[in-house]
Each structure stands twice: as structure tokens, then as C-alpha cells.
Amino acid sequence: MTNRSTCHPTQRMTRRQALKSTACGFGYLAAASLATQQAQSVTNPLLPQPGRILPRAKRVIFLFMQGGPSHVDTFDYKPILEKYDGQMRPFDDARTLAKTRQIADQRIFKNLWSFKRYGQCGQYVSELFPHIARHVDDLCFLKGMHTEGVAHGPSTLFMHTGSINLVRPSIGSWVLYGLGSENQNLPGFVTLQPSMGNGGPRNYSNAFLPAAYQGTAVGRAGTSADQARIRNLQATSLHLPSQKAQFDLLRQVNMEQWQHSQQESELEAVINSYELAWNMQSHAPHIFDFRDEPQHIQSMYGIGEKGTDDFGKQCLMARRLAEAGVRYIQVNYGDNSNNPRWDQHSNLPEHALHAFNTDKPVAGLLQDLKQRGLLEDTLVWWGGEFGRTPYAEKKRIRTRSQFLWFHPVPRLGLG
Amino acid sequence: MEDLQNELANLNRRLTLLENQGPVRQIAMAVSERDEITNVPIAIRGVLTNRGPIVPRGALQVINSHPPPRIHENQSGRLELAQWITDPRHPLTSRVIANRVWAWLMSRGIVHSVDNFGTMGTLPTHPELLDFLAHELIRNHWSIKQLVRDIVLTRTYRLSSAHIESAYQADPSNSTYWRMPRRRLDAESIRDSILQLSQSLDFSYAGNNIEAGTNSEYGYQFNSPRRSVYLPVFRNNLPEIFETFDFADPNRMNGLRNSSAVAPQSLLLMNSPEIQSQCLSAAQCLLQKSELNPDQQITDAFLATLGRPPLPSEHDLIRSFLSQYPDPDSSQVLWGQIFQTLIQSIDFRYLK
Numbered sequence: 001m002t003n004r005s006t007c008h009p010t011q012r013m014t015r016r017q018a019l020k021s022t023a024c025g026f027g028y029l030a031a032a033s034l035a036t037q038q039a040q041s042v043t044n045p046l047l048p049q050p051g052r053i054l055p056r057a058k059r060v061i062f063l064f065m066q067g068g069p070s071h072v073d074t075f076d077y078k079p080i081l082e083k084y085d086g087q088m089r090p091f092d093d094a095r096t097l098a099k100t101r102q103i104a105d106q107r108i109f110k111n112l113w114s115f116k117r118y119g120q121c122g123q124y125v126s127e128l129f130p131h132i133a134r135h136v137d138d139l140c141f142l143k144g145m146h147t148e149g150v151a152h153g154p155s156t157l158f159m160h161t162g163s164i165n166l167v168r169p170s171i172g173s174w175v176l177y178g179l180g181s182e183n184q185n186l187p188g189f190v191t192l193q194p195s196m197g198n199g200g201p202r203n204y205s206n207a208f209l210p211a212a213y214q215g216t217a218v219g220r221a222g223t224s225a226d227q228a229r230i231r232n233l234q235a236t237s238l239h240l241p242s243q244k245a246q247f248d249l250l251r252q253v254n255m256e257q258w259q260h261s262q263q264e265s266e267l268e269a270v271i272n273s274y275e276l277a278w279n280m281q282s283h284a285p286h287i288f289d290f291r292d293e294p295q296h297i298q299s300m301y302g303i304g305e306k307g308t309d310d311f312g313k314q315c316l317m318a319r320r321l322a323e324a325g326v327r328y329i330q331v332n333y334g335d336n337s338n339n340p341r342w343d344q345h346s347n348l349p350e351h352a353l354h355a356f357n358t359d360k361p362v363a364g365l366l367q368d369l370k371q372r373g374l375l376e377d378t379l380v381w382w383g384g385e386f387g388r389t390p391y392a393e394k395k396r397i398r399t400r401s402q403f404l405w406f407h408p409v410p411r412l413g414l415g
Numbered sequence: 416m417e418d419l420q421n422e423l424a425n426l427n428r429r430l431t432l433l434e435n436q437g438p439v440r441q442i443a444m445a446v447s448e449r450d451e452i453t454n455v456p457i458a459i460r461g462v463l464t465n466r467g468p469i470v471p472r473g474a475l476q477v478i479n480s481h482p483p484p485r486i487h488e489n490q491s492g493r494l495e496l497a498q499w500i501t502d503p504r505h506p507l508t509s510r511v512i513a514n515r516v517w518a519w520l521m522s523r524g525i526v527h528s529v530d531n532f533g534t535m536g537t538l539p540t541h542p543e544l545l546d547f548l549a550h551e552l553i554r555n556h557w558s559i560k561q562l563v564r565d566i567v568l569t570r571t572y573r574l575s576s577a578h579i580e581s582a583y584q585a586d587p588s589n590s591t592y593w594r595m596p597r598r599r600l601d602a603e604s605i606r607d608s609i610l611q612l613s614q615s616l617d618f619s620y621a622g623n624n625i626e627a628g629t630n631s632e633y634g635y636q637f638n639s640p641r642r643s644v645y646l647p648v649f650r651n652n653l654p655e656i657f658e659t660f661d662f663a664d665p666n667r668m669n670g671l672r673n674s675s676a677v678a679p680q681s682l683l684l685m686n687s688p689e690i691q692s693q694c695l696s697a698a699q700c701l702l703q704k705s706e707l708n709p710d711q712q713i714t715d716a717f718l719a720t721l722g723r724p725p726l727p728s729e730h731d732l733i734r735s736f737l738s739q740y741p742d743p744d745s746s747q748v749l750w751g752q753i754f755q756t757l758i759q760s761i762d763f764r765y766l767k
Contacts, residue, residue, distance in 0.1 A: 011760070163461070164431060164463075165463065166461050167664065167666045167667045187678075196633045196634065196652070197633060197649070199651070200633070201651055201658075202651065207664070207667070210673060211661055211673050211675035211677055212675060212677050231679070231682070231683075232682040232687050234686060243685075245736070246741065246752045246755070246756060247685075248738040249732060249733075249736050249752070249756050250756045250760070252732050253756055253760050254760055254761055256726060256728050256729055257762045258761060260599075260726065261578075261761070262578040264597070267765065269676035270676045270764060271761065272676070273676045273680060273681045274681045277678040277681035277682045277685060279684070280678055280682065281682065281686070336634075338634060340492070369422050375591055399572075
């Protein structure tokens with residue numbers, strides 16, 4: 001009981017008494033940052049939340065390979081496909097089942113790429129990912145994934161929200177809701193260059209959770225990583241002679257109005273949101289400015305090289321956000337079309353292009369996190385919305401019902 | 416025979432011509448009955464592939480105030496269900512909508528959990544009032560307009576939101592409505608008010624509200640200066656200001672919107688180029704009123720933005736802000752900043 005009463009309410013009372021005793025609110029200005037901190041304890045939903053269990057992972061980086069990379073051509077080696085290549089076999093293809101309720105014969109299609117074993121664990125990796133292959137001993141491969149969606153839209157929603165047709169919060173929103181954020185000057189859930197298709201914002205939406213847990217989109221698919229910035233973060237030309245003077249005016253006007261209101265906590269939350277915005281504006285742009293990153297680090301991510309430059313920048317941004325204390329970071333390799341990047345129905349060899357574009361950046365991210373000790377408590381998750389069937393539809397290859405992902409912290413007891 | 420065929424061809428040509436010249440028919444999406452009418456299995460937890468037992472068409476059995484719909488074997492039952500729902504004896508329909516209208520006007524419902532009536536929701540704070548409003552709604556032929564009129568003409572709706580210490584001590588949560596709850600400006604009102612400040616709000620009524628040539632919601636640009644009620648609502652693409660200020664998610668049923676105070680809202684009001692350009696236009700409008708002296712300018716700006724004259728202290732703050740930059744060339748920018756400051760202030764974002 002004593003503890004409870006000395007916690008939040010007393011802080012709030014003290015501050016209110018202090019404010020009431022100062023005539024024109026300059027006491028507030030002087031103590032603005034202190035006040036913000038204290039008020040956060042009352043009103044800020046993003047403060048770090050003590051967990052019921054102490055998890056080893058502190059943050060998540062999800063590398064979303066939109067379109068469904070073929071697991072059988074990347075990390076899930078199926079040598080038997082070589083043997084039966086071209087033969088017809090019955091498969092319970094979910095799409096065919098949904099349409100015809102029949103199990104049909106399908107033509108088996110062998111791997112287009114050769115596999116080798118890597119690391120002490122001996123994990124097979126196809127020649128598509130020579131860089132990631134060097135990190136297999138740090139990775140855990142989950143090969144039993146299942147989805148209920150039979151097309152990109154529902155599967156993408158299923159993976160992000162757990163539902164193909166109901167509106168549910170994104171996994172990132174849940175993580176932020178459960179754990180809060182470690183950096184109050186940055187959004188706690190950031191999605192880099194998300195796709196506008198296949199559910200678009202619903203994939204980073206808070207749904208029925210409070211709006212504070214919504215994912216913050218930085219840039220969007222189809223534009224370059226150089227343009228990926230948090231919206232409205234840059235002060236623009238109206239701020240003459242200085243935005244600081246204008247912000248001070250706002251603080252004073254709000255303080256006057258607050259004094260004349262009933263000094264309700266709801267209004268305080270609004271005043272605090274300006275303080276947070278001001279802090280974000282001062283601190284966040286630095287995250288997106290790579291000029292202080294040494295050349296050898298940038299090269300590790302493939303920045304400055306043809307093909308890997310753009311995704312490399314996204315991965316480096318992810319590391320910088322992770323370092324700054326952002327709880328959940330999603331890096332999207334996608335586009336806005338109905339058949340997104342990794343969706344090679346008609347032209348499987350194009351997998352090579354996307355593998356090339358992402359392999360070095362992902363390996364660079366893993367290595368960089370490792371050398372900074374961040375891999376110890378960062379869950380890096382790589383995957384698409386589904387995998388691919390081991391059979392071909394004419395020249396096409398597709399599937400549902402399986403997808404592969406991997407993440408590099410097997411020691412966290414995922415088993 | 417040949418004559419007939421020629422005549423037919425002529426008539427068809429005329430028909431095509433007339434069709435092309437005729438007025439464009441309005442088209443709307445609607446549902447139609449399928450050829451084969453059948454009962455379907457329940458989709459457990461809403462998952463289509465998760466099939467439970469076949470459930471005959473019908474209505475909630477716990478509601479026994481009036482007979483359940485009788486559905487003919489060869490009909491879907493949509494009509495009968497609609498009639499059952501809108502039957503004046505239905506205990507929920509009129510109360511749910513009356514409660515929502517009350518909540519939209521008064522910031523909270525008589526039943527606080529507006530989307531959840533019954534054992535899983537909260538009890539009504541004023542059950543007789545809810546019954547009265549629901550009854551009036553039915554009596555007035557389900558007229559929402561009349562219901563709104565009934566509520567806004569009450570003494571309660573017209574109460575000030577001012578603080579009264581004795582009342583506050585007796586009822587701090589205002590559950591007896593001793594004052595009007597403070598109301599937050601919603602996304603549409605913020606947008607419309609800002610457009611109105613710069614005198615660029617388009618008040619025109621009716622007509623098409625989607626830009627010609629639109630074939631996808633993705634990438635749609637919401638450039639129209641029309642009132643917010645005329646902006647199209649797409650499932651996955653909302654105007655930025657709507658998305659930021661808690662507009663209802665178009666994918667969800669939602670009786671009462673979120674009411675959040677988060678940094679992206681502040682950033683939008685601080686840095687959005689559109690907001691800044693509207694504020695500059697508002698400044699231009701003000702400076703064009705050459706008959707105003709500096710003090711009157713301040714009063715005018717407050718009246719336009721907050722609907723009230725400035726407090727003496729606010730007046731002094733604006734004066735001293737202006738006096739720091741006496742250069743007349745900077746006056747439009749300065750006034751733009753003042754308008755921007757006022758739309759960020761809590762008195763703009765909340766109605767007293």
C-alpha cells in the first residue's frame with residue numbers, strides 16, 4: 001500500500017502543486033523535460049514494460065521476403081526431387097483442393113540450384129546464398145511452417161496478424177504492446193519500405209490495440225532506401241526565423257490554456273506528445289544518416305554495389321534502429337504488385353536475382369550484429385508469406401501450406 | 416425476311432445510338448441470391464477452412480421478444496433477417512443505435528462499451544434514458560436526424576464543460592453529466608477547420624467524389640478541398656491526416672473511435688507541408704484585412720481558429736513573439752507560424 005501511494009499519484013501531485021505555485025508557467029518550461037519524464041509514467045503507453053518472464057531477446061528484426069521464396073530451392077534441401085524429376089505424383093495442393101476438392105497428380109520439378117553443407121551443423125544451403133551460408137551455425141531453421149492463406153494477400157495477413165480475413169493487430173504491435181519501447185524518442189515499431197499491396201497497412205496495423213502501438217512506416221516499397229524517412233520528421237521552410245522560437249510559443253500557449261483548463265491528464269498527454277515529437281525530430285534523423293558509418297561497414301552490407309545497394313541500406317538502417325532501442329523492426333524486400341518480388345510462378349530462375357540482391361546485405365547484418373554483441377539478444381527472422389511446391393505447373397512453381405523461416409538465436413530455446 | 420433483318424439491324428443501330436446518348440446510369444455493387452440456396456457450415460473463429468457443423472439459417476435464439484424469422488427453404492433469408500432486426504420489438508437494434516448517436520455527441524455512450532451490449536459489456540449508466548431515446552427513435556420512424564435533434568436540444572448537451580469544484584468533489588467522473596464532457600476534435604473536423612482557416616474549403620454538395628480515371632485505391636491522392644464527408648473511404652488507403660488522427664479503420668466494425676495523443680499527430684501538425692501551406696494562406700487572408708490594427712489582428716486570428724478572443728496572457732505572448740521579428744517582409748511567415756501554433760494548441764484540439 002505504501003509503495004503504491006508513493007508511486008505515480010504522488011509524482012503527479014507534486015508536479016501539479018509546483019505548477020500551480022508558479023505564476024505564468026515558466027516553471028513548467030524550465031522543468032519541461034523532467035515533467036515529460038514524470039508525466040510519461042502516468043500517460044505514456046510506450047514505456048518499457050516489465051515482463052512476466054525475462055526474455056533473452058530484446059528486439060526483433062524481421063526480414064520480410066515478400067512473394068514467397070522457394071524453400072526447396074534455398075534452405076530446405078530435398079534430394080529426392082532430383083530422382084523423381086518430371087514424374088507425376090499425387091499432391092494435396094491446397095489451391096486445387098479449395099477449387100475442386102480433388103487431389104490431383106502434379107509433375108515433380110527438381111532443384112534448379114545445387115546444395116552444399118555448411119558450418120559445424122552441416123546445414124544444406126543452395127548456391128543462391130553463399131554469404132548467408134557462412135552464418136548457418138548461428139541460425140535456427142524452422143521447416144514446419146504452415147499457412148491458411150492460398151494466395152499472397154491472405155497469407156501475408158496471416159503471417160503478420162495471424163488471421164487471413166479478420167482484422168487483428170500485427171505481431172510487431174503485439175510485441176510493442178507487451179514490452180514497450182526502450183527509446184522514447186523513436187517509434188517502437190518501425191517497418192522499412194512496406195508494400196502497399198496484399199493488405200498494405202493492415203500488415204503493420206494496431207487493429208483494436210491503442211494507436212500508440214501502430215507500426216510506423218518509413219518510406220514505401222518501390223522507392224529508394226535513400227528516400228525512406230519517418231513522415232513529417234523534417235522541419236521545413238516555414239520555420240523562419242527558427243522553429244525553436246515557434247515551439248517555445250506553442251509551449252507557452254499550451255501552458256496558458258492548460259492552466260485555464262482543469263489540468264486534466266488527457267490534455268497533459270497532448271502536451272507531452274509535442275515534447276516527444278520535438279525530441280524525435282531532434283534525434284531520429286541521425287538514424288537515417290549513414291555518413292558516420294565507416295566505408296568497410298557499408299561494404300559489408302553491399303552498399304555502393306550494383307544490386308545490393310538498396311537492400312543493404314535498409315539492413316544497415318535496421319541495425320541502427322536496433323542499436324537505438326527500437327523494439328520491432330521489419331525490413332521489407334517487396335513491391336506493390338499482386339505478384340510480389342519473390343513470386344516466381346513463371347520464371348523461377350529469377351530467384352537468383354533476388355537472392356543476389358539480399359544475400360550479402362543479410363549476411364552483413366548478421367555479421368555486424370554479431371561483432372557488436374547485438375546478436376546475443378536480437379531475434380533476426382527471415383522469411384516469406386509461404387514457400388513453394390516441389391512440383392511445377394507447366395513452367396510455374398508455386399505452393400502454399402509451407403514456408404520457411406530462420407532466425408539466428410537457437411540458444412534461446414526455440415527447440 | 417430480308418426486310419425484317421434490315422429493319423432489325425436498323426433498330427439495333429438506333430438502340431446503340433440512343434444508349435450512347437442517354438444519361439449515364441448510376442451503378443452500385445449489391446448482393447444477389449445464388450441459384451442454389453442451402454445451409455452452410457459454421458466457420459469456427461471466422462476461419463473459412465475451419466468448418467464446424469451445418470447451421471440452419473436463423474437469428475439469435477436468446478432474443479425472444481418477438482418470433483424468430485421464418486425462412487423459406489428456397490430463399491436466403493436476408494429479407495426476413497432484416498425485418499427481424501428492424502422489428503420495433505427487437506430489444507437491441509434501437510438501443511444500440513441510440514447509444515451510438517449519444518456517444519458520438521457526448522463523447523461516451525450510456526453503455527460505455529458501445530460495441531458490446533449484454534453480459535460481456537458494461538451496464539448502462541442511465542438505463543431509463545437509453546430506453547427513452549430508443550423508443551423515440553422508433554416513434555420517429557428511425558430518423559437519426561430527429562434523434563440528433565432530440566439530444567442536441569437537451570440542457571445537458573448545451574452545458575459548458577467548465578469546472579465546478581463542488582460538483583467535481585461529488586462526482587469526479589462526471590457520471591451524472593453535471594458538465595459537458597470535453598470533446599476532442601475528430602480527424603474530419605481538424606481537416607475541415609484548417610481548410611476553412613485558409614478559406615479554401617469547398618462547400619459544394621453531392622456529386623462524384625472519386626477522381627476520374629481512378630482504378631485502384633493504392634497511391635490515390637486525396638487532393639480535393641471538399642468537406643471531409645465527401646472524401647472517398649478506401650479500405651487500405653486513407654488521407655494521412657485521417658490515418659494519424661484516429662479515423663475509424665474501414666476494415667473493422669467500430670462504434671466509437673480511438674482517442675489517442677501520440678507524437679506522429681504532433682509531427683504532422685508541426686511539419687506537414689500541406690498544413691504549413693494552409694497556415695500561410697490563412698496568414699495571407701488575415702494580412703489582407705488592412706483595416707485591422709495589430710491588436711485586432713490577434714483577436715481576429717483567435718476568433719477564426721479557436722472561436723474565442725485571446726486571453727490577456729495569450730495576447731501578450733503573441734505580441735511579444737511578433738515584436739521579436741519586426742521586419743515587415745517576414746510578417747506572413749510569422750502569422751503563418753502563429754496560426755500553426757494555434758491549431759496545435761489544446762484549445763483547438765478540444766472543444767470546451
